[in-house]
Amino acid sequence: xxxxxxxxxxxxxxxxxxxxxxxxxxxxxxxxxxxxxxxxxxxxxxxxxxxxxxxxxxxxxxxxxxxxxxxxxxxxxxxxxxxxxxxxxxxxxxxxxxxxxxxxxxxxxxxxxxxxxxxxxxxxxxxxxxxxxxxxxxxxxxxxxxxxxxxxxxxxxxxxxxxxxxxxxxxxxxxxxxxxxxxxxxxxxxxxxxxxxxxxxxxxxxxxxxxxxxxxxxxxxxxxxxxxxxxxxxxxxxxxxxxxxxxxxxxxxxxxxxxxxxxxxxxxxxxxxxxxxxxxxxxxxxxxxxxxxxxxxxxxxxxxxxxxxxxxxxxxx
Amino acid sequence: xxxxxxxxxxxxxxxxxxxxxxxxxxxxxxxxxxxxxxxxxxxxxxxxxxxxxxxxxxxxxxxxxxxxxxxxxxxxxxxxxxxxxxxxxxxxxxxxxxxxxxxxxxxxxxxxxxxxxxxxxxxxxxxxxxxxxxxxxxxxxxxxxxxxxxxxxxxxxxxxxxxxxxxxxxxxxxxxxxxxxxxxxxxxxxxxxxxxxxxxx
Numbered sequence: 001x002x003x004x005x006x007x008x009x010x011x012x013x014x015x016x017x018x019x020x021x022x023x024x025x026x027x028x029x030x031x032x033x034x035x036x037x038x039x040x041x042x043x044x045x046x047x048x049x050x051x052x053x054x055x056x057x058x059x060x061x062x063x064x065x066x067x068x069x070x071x072x073x074x075x076x077x078x079x080x081x082x083x084x085x086x087x088x089x090x091x092x093x094x095x096x097x098x099x100x101x102x103x104x105x106x107x108x109x110x111x112x113x114x115x116x117x118x119x120x121x122x123x124x125x126x127x128x129x130x131x132x133x134x135x136x137x138x139x140x141x142x143x144x145x146x147x148x149x150x151x152x153x154x155x156x157x158x159x160x161x162x163x164x165x166x167x168x169x170x171x172x173x174x175x176x177x178x179x180x181x182x183x184x185x186x187x188x189x190x191x192x193x194x195x196x197x198x199x200x201x202x203x204x205x206x207x208x209x210x211x212x213x214x215x216x217x218x219x220x221x222x223x224x225x226x227x228x229x230x231x232x233x234x235x236x237x238x239x240x241x242x243x244x245x246x247x248x249x250x251x252x253x254x255x256x257x258x259x260x261x262x263x264x265x266x267x268x269x270x271x272x273x274x275x276x277x278x279x280x281x282x283x284x285x286x287x288x289x290x291x292x293x294x295x296x297x298x299x300x301x302x303x304x305x306x307x308x309x310x311x312x313x314x315x316x317x
Numbered sequence: 318x319x320x321x322x323x324x325x326x327x328x329x330x331x332x333x334x335x336x337x338x339x340x341x342x343x344x345x346x347x348x349x350x351x352x353x354x355x356x357x358x359x360x361x362x363x364x365x366x367x368x369x370x371x372x373x374x375x376x377x378x379x380x381x382x383x384x385x386x387x388x389x390x391x392x393x394x395x396x397x398x399x400x401x402x403x404x405x406x407x408x409x410x411x412x413x414x415x416x417x418x419x420x421x422x423x424x425x426x427x428x429x430x431x432x433x434x435x436x437x438x439x440x441x442x443x444x445x446x447x448x449x450x451x452x453x454x455x456x457x458x459x460x461x462x463x464x465x466x467x468x469x470x471x472x473x474x475x476x477x478x479x480x481x482x483x484x485x486x487x488x489x490x491x492x493x494x495x496x497x498x499x500x501x502x503x504x505x506x507x508x509x510x511x512x513x514x515x516x517x518x
Binding site for chain 2: 080081083084085087088092094097098100101103104105285286287293
């Protein structure tokens with residue numbers, strides 16, 4: 001509840017509300033203007049996305065206000081929802097069930113417990129070392145050898161993306177930044193990261209829809225264009241720089257870190273598009289109307305989070 | 318309370334919603350929902366997708382030798398799911414294992430039924446046994462609705478105790494009527510084909 005006395009947080013939340021209200025207003029105006037069937041479809045999708053944004057922002061703000069445990073539970077749940085989408089797409093065999101049980105009931109909770117207890121040393125290697133070896137050993141014990149390397153690699157990558165990468169968002173709470181972390185301000189690093197990563201997605205989408213001509217990776221994601229990429233990444237990096245006041249960074253540092261976040265986010269979106277294309281689907285799920293599944297919304301964020309964390313840890317911790 | 322918790326947990330694990338463009342729960346009519354059987358959770362999953370206002374009228378057929386062997390299971394079967402016991406082994410040669418189900422239909426209720434009889438490995442629909450035919454023939458006015466459950470065998474496979482989260486799809490097909498001029502094998506083949514047609518490619 002201390003957050004409600006944090007003036008930076010209040011200003012940030014007010015700005016965010018302003019953006020959402022503006023987006024809803026624009027969506028409402030566009031709804032009346034669309035004349036073609038195709039146009040109406042795009043606007044309907046846009047408005048579904050904006051409504052889902054209201055929900056996501058509300059859930060996130062409540063979790064942050066509750067305190068560190070709120071954020072940790074929120075992202076543990078996010079991992080859980082992302083995981084069920086990833087494994088719906090990724091073919092596993094009957095013999096993998098016990099491996100998935102270990103992943104869901106042991107590795108996921110332990111990983112977030114390490115975040116909650118701020119045990120950085122073990123957190124950073126728990127999944128890459130113990131998780132990787134442990135899951136593979138469990139798979140071997142189950143005795144199903146058919147397609148062994150492919151199967152275990154798929155599960156390990158799913159663990160990496162949906163659990164390890166995602167947990168780097170609340171892991172920001174354990175950084176010790178002189179003159180910043182002491183006052184419990186780390187949650188604003190989460191706001192910063194999520195805002196820049198999601199703004200990068202949204203701005204690439206908007207710039208691409210308005211000015212996009214040349215596809216950047218036509219075989220993977222026909223909707224991503226060079227114009228959208230350059231425009232969206234530039235605007236989101238500038239936005240990040242302009243948000244330097246909620247971070248321990250200087251203006252130019254915030255800009256450079258935001259650029260790294262945007263580029264990683266773009267890479268993440270591309271990787272997940274390639275995954276979906278391989279499995280012959282357009283979306284991971286239908287959890288968030290207009291957006292698709294949880295994985296569709298956080299694909300950029302979960303690849304940007306570990307890089308953001310380690311940049312901040314290396315240069316500021 | 319128990320209902321709400323069960324529905325929440327099932328949604329959390331499977332993310333399933335009722336899909337199917339040619340089917341609507343409203344208005345209520347007497348139906349036999351028949352589905353492929355791949356997991357212990359099949360009944361639970363379909364039950365959570367039935368609208369609340371209709372749930373007490375829809376009775377899952379449940380194996381007597383499993384659900385009526387412990388007080389907890391029995392409580393869930395009778396009080397939560399309003400299930401009807403089906404004896405898989407006849408105690409007397411003259412017993413009709415479907416008697417209680419036919420009585421429920423006669424009383425105006427709907428049924429959830431698994432015509433394969435036992436859980437398959439998830440590799441396709443097993444050949445139907447004759448139960449569905451006898452039920453449909455006993456009440457020709459009841460609408461038959463095929464329900465295809467996809468992926469649930471990966472959430473909780475046969476022989477496992479703990480479920481894992483994986484998105485599932487539940488497809489409701491177009492309802493159809495029993496045709497009294499059909500033979501048993503014609504009816505069974507048609508019902509099976511209607512269910513298999515729902516399977517995602």
